[in-house]
Amino acid sequence: MSVSAIRESYDEYADRMSRFEPVDRVLLGRYRRARFGDLDGRVLDVACGTGTNFRYLPDAVDLVGIDVSPEMLANAEETLADLDRNGTLRRMDAGDLEFPADSFDAVISALSTCTFPDPVAALREMDRVCRPDGTIRLVEHGLSDVWPIARFQEWRADAHYAKSGCRWTQEPRELVESAGLPVEDVSTGPFGMITTLEVTPTRNAEP
Numbered sequence: 001m002s003v004s005a006i007r008e009s010y011d012e013y014a015d016r017m018s019r020f021e022p023v024d025r026v027l028l029g030r031y032r033r034a035r036f037g038d039l040d041g042r043v044l045d046v047a048c049g050t051g052t053n054f055r056y057l058p059d060a061v062d063l064v065g066i067d068v069s070p071e072m073l074a075n076a077e078e079t080l081a082d083l084d085r086n087g088t089l090r091r092m093d094a095g096d097l098e099f100p101a102d103s104f105d106a107v108i109s110a111l112s113t114c115t116f117p118d119p120v121a122a123l124r125e126m127d128r129v130c131r132p133d134g135t136i137r138l139v140e141h142g143l144s145d146v147w148p149i150a151r152f153q154e155w156r157a158d159a160h161y162a163k164s165g166c167r168w169t170q171e172p173r174e175l176v177e178s179a180g181l182p183v184e185d186v187s188t189g190p191f192g193m194i195t196t197l198e199v200t201p202t203r204n205a206e207p
């Protein structure tokens with residue numbers, strides 16, 4: 001799907017995703033908190049959606065969120081207000097971030113690389129805007145390591161993509177490595193479907 005098709009699709013999903021947030025909190029809250037709860041400084045949330053990650057970031061961070069969908073960003077504004085916290089939200093394509101290099105102490109993204117038309121380009125953009133001594137943190141979903149679930153995902157992969165623009169059999173770790181980014185730490189969640197990663201910016205990696 002093109003960036004504009006994805007935008008239209010997620011514009012439609014935005015209110016539903018906000019209503020789903022309490023369920024997300026139960027299912028994924030601990031994974032988001034574990035990856036994002038220790039960050040500080042200026043933090044970029046790439047494809048922030050309705051702002052589901054915001055509650056897991058420490059209050060002191062200087063939060064910037066970007067997303068391609070205006071409806072998602074409108075819901076993210078409400079999330080900021082509900083949480084009584086400050087943040088800057090901008091409409092932007094993850095594959096072409098409008099920030100200079102080294103702009104952020106941390107770059108985070110959740111459940112999003114599966115929807116980017118060019119996820120490798122988006123990961124390299126995250127790497128570019130992150131300071132060399134910063135950190136990139138991801139909470140992603142992918143192919144289950146439980147056989148019947150994995151077969152179901154493979155069987156429905158094309159239909160799921162056509163409906164939502166989400167590649168749900170994508171392997172997050174393989175994707176990050178194919179972008180040339182060094183994985184510092186990885187952990188998996190329920191049924192192997194959730195993968196959380198800490199990635200070292202390439203300019204700080206061992207030669």
Ligand SMILES: C[S@@+](CC[C@H](N)C(=O)[O-])C[C@H]1O[C@@H](n2cnc3c(N)ncnc32)[C@H](O)[C@@H]1O
Pocket residue numbers: 003006007010011046047048049050051052053066067068069072092093094095109110111112115116117
């Ligand atoms: C499944 S939602 C996840 C939202 C949020 N990160 C979360 O964890 O709930 C995927 C998000 O990616 C956004 N997105 C997809 N492609 C994008 C792109 N190229 N640039 C910026 N945002 C994009 C969508 O608009 C949507 O908000």
